[in-house]
Amino acid sequence: MSSDKTDIVKLQSVNHLRITMDDYFSRLKEAVETKKKKIAWCTSVGPAELLYSIGFEVYFPENHGAMLGAAKTADKYIPSAVAHGFSPDICSYLTSDVGAFLQNETPLQKSGFASVPKPDILVYNTNQCREVGDWFSYFARHFKVPVLGIHTPYCINKLSGSIIQNVSKQFKDLVPELEKVSTQKFDIDRFRETVRLSHDGCVLWRKVLETAMNKPSPINFFDAVIHMGPIVIMRGTQYANDYYVILLEELQNRLRNNISSVTNERYRIYWDGMPLWFKLSSMAKLFAKLDTCIIASTYCNSRIFDDLDPKDPFESSALAYCKLFIVRADDVKEKVLEKLMSDFSIDGIIYHESKTCLRNSNNRYELPGRLMNQTNIPYLEINGDLNDSRCYSEEQSIIAIETFIAQLSDKHSKQT
Numbered sequence: 110m111s112s113d114k115t116d117i118v119k120l121q122s123v124n125h126l127r128i129t130m131d132d133y134f135s136r137l138k139e140a141v142e143t144k145k146k147k148i149a150w151c152t153s154v155g156p157a158e159l160l161y162s163i164g165f166e167v168y169f170p171e172n173h174g175a176m177l178g179a180a181k182t183a184d185k186y187i188p189s190a191v192a193h194g195f196s197p198d199i200c201s202y203l204t205s206d207v208g209a210f211l212q213n214e215t216p217l218q219k220s221g222f223a224s225v226p227k228p229d230i231l232v233y234n235t236n237q238c239r240e241v242g243d244w245f246s247y248f249a250r251h252f253k254v255p256v257l258g259i260h261t262p263y264c265i266n267k268l269s270g271s272i273i274q275n276v277s278k279q280f281k282d283l284v285p286e287l288e289k290v291s292t293q294k295f296d297i298d299r300f301r302e303t304v305r306l307s308h309d310g311c312v313l314w315r316k317v318l319e320t321a322m323n324k325p326s327p328i329n330f331f332d333a334v335i336h337m338g339p340i341v342i343m344r345g346t347q348y349a350n351d352y353y354v355i356l357l358e359e360l361q362n363r364l365r366n367n368i369s370s371v372t373n374e375r376y377r378i379y380w381d382g383m384p385l386w387f388k389l390s391s392m393a394k395l396f397a398k399l400d401t402c403i404i405a406s407t408y409c410n411s412r413i414f415d416d417l418d419p420k421d422p423f424e425s426s427a428l429a430y431c432k433l434f435i436v437r438a439d440d441v442k443e444k445v446l447e448k449l450m451s452d453f454s455i456d457g458i459i460y461h462e463s464k465t466c467l468r469n470s471n472n473r474y475e476l477p478g479r480l481m482n483q484t485n486i487p488y489l490e491i492n493g494d495l496n497d498s499r500c501y502s503e504e505q506s507i508i509a510i511e512t513f514i515a516q517l518s519d520k521h522s523k524q525t
């Protein structure tokens with residue numbers, strides 16, 4: 110086993126990624142300064158296409174929460190939100206974002222923002238969790254601006270026509286309110302075009318992730334969570350699509366030249382749950398040292414909305430955003446995971462039980478055991494959190510991960 114940190118092979122596209130993200134924030138800053146465009150806040154799996162099509166610049170507080178986590182500043186901010194009245198047990202994106210706001214700090218200040226961009230309207234979809242509604246409502250009260258929500262049922266097993274119609278109607282009902290705030294009227298052709306762009310971007314993102322089906326994989330989870338930025342915050346724009354063409358080309362080039370993400374890939378792991386944003390780099394090094402590549406994840410795969418269809422933009426938006434993994438019943442999730450295990454030739458699964466994100470922790474209701482019975486693929490559960498480092502014991506987790514990989518190694522030797 111090698112132990113050099115250079116085992117992580119960096120993607121060159123990261124330079125283009127930086128430019129793409131910087132340009133996005135420049136457009137947002139221009140909207141703040143010139144007020145030529147209105148600003149909508151949107152949840153990461155909210156109706157971004159609709160907002161972009163009606164002429165908003167769109168800001169995503171979850172992306173900001175992830176920035177705080179990755180910068181390891183969340184712990185500094187969470188106590189302010191708790192002192193304000195939010196429980197430390199709820200979403201630590203929410204508590205770190207609100208806490209940073211209360212302390213009047215944001216990493217965006219490095220890019221010339223005075224503070225996070227003031228919203229003209231906030232729009233959420235509860236397909237991911239209820240927290241987003243509470244989070245956005247807090248800021249709506251603070252800024253005295255409207256907040257709109259799409260309320261999607263939870264634990265959807267069968268995606269019935271009535272669910273799709275109900276959610277589709279909720280999408281349509283947003284339009285008059287959005288028009289009142291925006292500088293533009295709703296135009297169905299512009300919406301169709303935004304949905305087309307979003308669909309095409311999602312197809313590119315799927316292709317990016319599917320390069321990991323190859324052995325060895327040219328990309329790993331720790332790259333993917335960084336490179337998924339554009340599909341989260343620029344979904345429905347040409348900017349995101351242009352970026353994924355570049356990234357895909359680099360990955361295909363790696364495949365042609367047999368360049369792997371982890372130098373000595375021997376074990377292929379599926380990651381379920383949120384990333385530990387404050388430990389990305391050390392975890393990437395740990396797994397590389399163990400000749401292990403995190404091949405695929407629920408988190409990154411959940412941003413593929415290729416059911417979007419410009420021919421029927423409202424209904425297909427409802428379908429795409431109700432089909433989302435997080436909003437499905439365990440029976441559906443198990444089938445999705447089973448297929449991913451086989452498609453990506455997975456040796457083992459790691460479930461991250463994220464203390465403050467119930468909806469993204471799939472280990473809590475016995476799913477891992479059931480899936481193992483179906484697939485015979487072993488699993489490990491680790492406790493942690495997306496942003497709150499106090500919920501994570503590094504020493505304990507490293508031992509558990511090293512032991513798990515050693516067990517996979519034994520299994521491999523017995524099979525050969």
Ligand code: SF4
Pocket residue numbers: 171200201202203237238239240241383465466467468469495
């Ligand atoms: S899904 Fe989890 S991490 Fe995302 S906003 Fe909801 S509680 Fe927070």
